[in-house]
Amino acid sequence: MINSSILLSITTFAYLLCTILYMAGVIFRYRPLLMGGTLVGVVTFLVQTAGILLRWIESYDLGYGHAPLSNLYESLVFAAWSIMLIYLVFEFRTRQRTLGVFPALFAFLAMAYASFSTGIDSRIQPLLPALKSNWLIAHVITCFLGYAAFAISFGISILYLLKRNHPGNPSSSGVLGFLPSSKQLDGFNYQMILFGFLWLSVGIITGSVWANSAWGTYWSWDPKETWSLITWLVYAALLHARSIQGWRGNRVAWLSVAGFACVLFTYFGVNFLLSGLHSYATR
Amino acid sequence: MDRHPIERLENMQKNRGLPGSLYDALASLKLTLFLFFALAGASLVGTLLPQGLAPEELKARYSPSIASWVDTLGLSDLYRAHWFQALLVLLCVNLIACTVQRLPKTLKILKQREDTFDSHKLLKFNLNHSFTAQLDRDDARPRISNVINKEFAPLQWVDHPNAFCAVSEKGRWSRLMVYGVHLSVLMILVGALIGSLYGFKGFMTIPEGTSSNEVTLFSDDRMAILPFDIRCDKFDVTFYDTGAPREFRSDLVIVDQGQEVLKSSIRVNDPLTYRGITFYQSSYGSMLREAEVEFKDRESGKVHTLVLPFRQTRDIPDSRDTVQITQFSRNFHQFGPALGIVVFREDHSPAGSMILADKPEFHGNKVMNYQVKVLGIKQVPYTGLQVKQDPGVWVVYLGFTLMILAVGVTFYASHRKIWVCAEEQRAGGVSSRIVLAGRTNKNTSTFEEDFNRLCERLENELTIHTARGRPDDQ
Numbered sequence: 042m043i044n045s046s047i048l049l050s051i052t053t054f055a056y057l058l059c060t061i062l063y064m065a066g067v068i069f070r071y072r073p074l075l076m077g078g079t080l081v082g083v084v085t086f087l088v089q090t091a092g093i094l095l096r097w098i099e100s101y102d103l104g105y106g107h108a109p110l111s112n113l114y115e116s117l118v119f120a121a122w123s124i125m126l127i128y129l130v131f132e133f134r135t136r137q138r139t140l141g142v143f144p145a146l147f148a149f150l151a152m153a154y155a156s157f158s159t160g161i162d163s164r165i166q167p168l169l170p171a172l173k174s175n176w177l178i179a180h181v182i183t184c185f186l187g188y189a190a191f192a193i194s195f196g197i198s199i200l201y202l203l204k205r206n207h208p209g210n211p212s213s214s215g216v217l218g219f220l221p222s223s224k225q226l227d228g229f230n231y232q233m234i235l236f237g238f239l240w241l242s243v244g245i246i247t248g249s250v251w252a253n254s255a256w257g258t259y260w261s262w263d264p265k266e267t268w269s270l271i272t273w274l275v276y277a278a279l280l281h282a283r284s285i286q287g288w289r290g291n292r293v294a295w296l297s298v299a300g301f302a303c304v305l306f307t308y309f310g311v312n313f314l315l316s317g318l319h320s321y322a323t324r
Numbered sequence: 325m326d327r328h329p330i331e332r333l334e335n336m337q338k339n340r341g342l343p344g345s346l347y348d349a350l351a352s353l354k355l356t357l358f359l360f361f362a363l364a365g366a367s368l369v370g371t372l373l374p375q376g377l378a379p380e381e382l383k384a385r386y387s388p389s390i391a392s393w394v395d396t397l398g399l400s401d402l403y404r405a406h407w408f409q410a411l412l413v414l415l416c417v418n419l420i421a422c423t424v425q426r427l428p429k430t431l432k433i434l435k436q437r438e439d440t441f442d443s444h445k446l447l448k449f450n451l452n453h454s455f456t457a458q459l460d461r462d463d464a465r466p467r468i469s470n471v472i473n474k475e476f477a478p479l480q481w482v483d484h485p486n487a488f489c490a491v492s493e494k495g496r497w498s499r500l501m502v503y504g505v506h507l508s509v510l511m512i513l514v515g516a517l518i519g520s521l522y523g524f525k526g527f528m529t530i531p532e533g534t535s536s537n538e539v540t541l542f543s544d545d546r547m548a549i550l551p552f553d554i555r556c557d558k559f560d561v562t563f564y565d566t567g568a569p570r571e572f573r574s575d576l577v578i579v580d581q582g583q584e585v586l587k588s589s590i591r592v593n594d595p596l597t598y599r600g601i602t603f604y605q606s607s608y609g610s611m612l613r614e615a616e617v618e619f620k621d622r623e624s625g626k627v628h629t630l631v632l633p634f635r636q637t638r639d640i641p642d643s644r645d646t647v648q649i650t651q652f653s654r655n656f657h658q659f660g661p662a663l664g665i666v667v668f669r670e671d672h673s674p675a676g677s678m679i680l681a682d683k684p685e686f687h688g689n690k691v692m693n694y695q696v697k698v699l700g701i702k703q704v705p706y707t708g709l710q711v712k713q714d715p716g717v718w719v720v721y722l723g724f725t726l727m728i729l730a731v732g733v734t735f736y737a738s739h740r741k742i743w744v745c746a747e748e749q750r751a752g753g754v755s756s757r758i759v760l761a762g763r764t765n766k767n768t769s770t771f772e773e774d775f776n777r778l779c780e781r782l783e784n785e786l787t788i789h790t791a792r793g794r795p796d797d798q
Contacts, residue, residue: 105564135769167564170571170592228768239731246724255593257604257712258525259720260516262403264371271364278360281353315371
C-alpha cells in the first residue's frame with residue numbers, strides 16, 4: 042500500500058543519489074553523470090510532490106484536514122521541495138547543470154533531518170487554533186520560496202568564492218574550470234537573491250497581515266519576526282551594495298553567505314534558542 | 325554590465341560646502357548600508373536580551389553596573405528605545421533625501437532624446453554585433469525596422485547626416501520601480517507612526533455572562549473605557565481526540581446605548597470589529613464567580629452563612645460589619661485554593677486574611693472576631709480579548725501592496741535598449757554595414773541571448789532578401 046511516508050522515504054534517498062550524481066559529474070567532468078543528476082532530481086521531485094499531496098489527503102482521512110505545512114517535519118519536507126523546484130526551473134532556464142550539487146545536497150539534508158531526527162514528530166497532527174487560517178498556506182509557501190532561493194544563492198556564492206580565490210588559473214583546467222565563469226556565477230547569484238528577496242518580502246508581509254488578523258498586531262518584535270527582518274535587511278544591504286563600485290563579486294558573495302546564515306537562524310535557531318509566537322514549529 | 329549615468333553623477337559632486345556635503349551624506353548609499361547593518365545588529369541584540377523587564381527583574385538578572393547600562397541604553401525595551409527609533413527616522417530621512425536627489429535625474433534620463441551616435445560608438449559596447457548586407461541603405465532600412473519592431477520593440481529613428489541610426493527600448497519605466505520600493509517602506513513606517521499616535525492596544529477579560537467596557541492598555545497600566553459595552557454570553561473550548569485544543573470560541577454581544585446591536589462569535593483568526601475597534605480571541609481561563617462562606621462570631625457564637633459574589637460587598641447580619649471577597653488564588657502557597665476576605669467595620673481600619681478553602685481547621689482562617697469557613701466556590705470561565713484600534717493599518721497595507729508590486733516588477737522587468745546603425749560600405753555601393761549594440765540594467769545573460777537571437781534573425785532576413793533580390797539587379 043503506497044502512503045505518503047513511503048514516498049517521502051524514497052525521496053530522502055533519491056535526493057542523496059541525485060547529490061552524488063551531480064557531485065561525481067563535476068568532479069569527473071563527465072556530462073552524462075550531470076544528466077543523470079537532473080533526471081533523478083526531476084523524478085524525485087515528482088515523487089515528493091505526490092508524497093506531499095498524499096499526506097494532505099491522509100490528513101483529511103484522519104479528520105484533521107489541513108495543508109501539510111503545519112509543523113517542523115512538514116516544513117522541512119516543503120523546504121526540500123521548494124529548493125528543488127527553484128533549482129530545476131533555474132537549470133532548465135539557464136542550461137547550467139554544474140550548479141546542482143548544493144541544491145540537491147540541501148534538499149537531501151532537509152529530508153534526512155526531517156526523517157531521522159528523534160526530536161521531530163513525523164505523524165500528521167491536528168492543526169492548532171492559531172494556525173487555522175488560509176494565510177498559513179500563503180505565508181509558508183512564500184517564506185520557503187524565499188529561503189530556498191537563498192539556499193541556492195548560498196551554494197552559488199560558495200562556488201564563486203572557491204573559483205575566484207583559487208590559486209592558479211582555474212578557467213583552463215580542473216574541477217573549478219568546469220563551472221560557469223565567475224562573472225556568470227555573480228549574475229546568477231544576483232538573480233537568485235533578487236528572487237529570494239521578492240519572496241521573503243511577500244512572506245514577511247503575509248505573516249504580518251495574518252498576525253494582524255489573528256492577534257491584532259502586524260508587528261510585535263517576536264524573535265521569528267525580528268530575525269526575518271534581520272535577514273531582509275542583510276539582503277537589502279546586499280542589493281544596495283551591488284550598486285556601489287567595488288562591492289561586486291567577493292563581498293556580495295560573502296554577504297550572501299551571511300544572509301543565508303541569518304536564514305538558517307531564522308528557521309532553526311529561533312525555534313530552539315529563543316521563545317516566541319512560532320513555538321509550534323519546533324515539534 | 326554598464327553603469328547607469330546616475331551612479332556616475334554621484335561621484336562628480338564635490339566642493340559643495342557644509343550644507344551640501346551634509347545633504348550628500350544624508351542621501352548617500354553608504355548611509356543606507358550603515359543603517360541596514362545598524363538596524364540588523366540592534367534587532368539581533370533585542371532578540372538575545374529579554375525584553376520588557378520590570379525594574380526589579382532587571383536588578384535581579386544583571387549586576388548593578390550592567391543593569392544601569394542596560395537601563396540607560398534602553399536595552400530591555402530596545403525596539404522602543406529613542407536611539408532605535410532615531411535609526412528608523414534616519415532611514416526615512418535617507419530615503420527622502422535619496423529620492424529628492426535622484427528622482428529628477430532619473431526623470432530627465434527617461435525623457436531624454438537619444439543623442440546622435442555612430443557605428444564606432446556602438447562597437448565600443450560590451451554587447452555588439454556587426455555584419456555586412458548586400459543591400460543599399462534604403463533597402464536595408466525597412467527590413468531592419470520590420471524585424472526589430474516585431475522581435476523587440478518599436479524602432480525610433482535618430483538624426484544622422486550619413487547613416488540610418490535608430491534605437492529601440494523596453495522597460496524604460498522599470499527604472500522608476502526602485503522609487504516605488506522606497507515609497508512603500510516610507511508608507512509602512514508612517515502607517516506604524518499613525519497607529520502608535522492615534523490608536524491603542526489593550527486587553528480585556530470578560531467572565532461568561534457579564535459585560536464590560538474597560539480595556540487595560542499595554543502601553544501603560546491605564547484603563548481605557550470603550551464607548552459601548554461588550555458582553556460574553558459563552559466561552560467554549562473544544563479539543564481533538566489527541567487532547568490538543570481544536571477551537572477557542574467566544575459568543576459576544578455588542579451593547580451600544582442599551583441596544584444589542586451586534587451578535588457575533590469570535591475565534592482565533594476570526595475577530596470582530598465594531599466602530600473601528602477590533603476584538604481578538606487571545607486567552608481564556610476561569611475566575612471566581614461567588615463563594616458560600618460561613619462566618620462564626622467567636623464572641624457570641626452566632627453563625628451566618630453568606631453567598632458572596634466576587635468583589636461585591638455584603639452585610640453580615642446582626643452586626644454593622646460588611647464583607648467582601650477581594651482576591652482569589654487557585655493555589656495559595658501550595659495550600660490549595662484560598663479566598664482573600666476583608667471585613668469592614670465602622671471606625672476601624674479594614675482587616676483581611678487569606679482563607680484556605682480546603683483546610684477549614686487552619687488557625688489563620690479568621691478575620692477580626694470571625695472564624696471563617698469556605699463552604700463552596702463557584703468559578704466561571706472568562707474570555708481574554710485583545711482589543712485594538714489602529715487607524716494607520718491601511719497605510720501600512722497600502723505600503724505592503726506597493727512593496728510587493730514594486731519588488732516584483734524590479735525582479736521581472738529591466739530596462740533593455742538596442743541601438744542599430746546602417747551605413748554605406750562605399751559611397752554609391754550596394755552593400756551596407758549594419759552595427760547593433762545592446763545594453764540592459766539587469767538580467768544580463770537573458771538579454772544577451774535575446775540580443776544574439778535578434779542579430780541572427782536580422783542577419784538572416786537581410787541575406788535572404790539579398791539573395792532573392794539579386795536577379796532584379798542584373
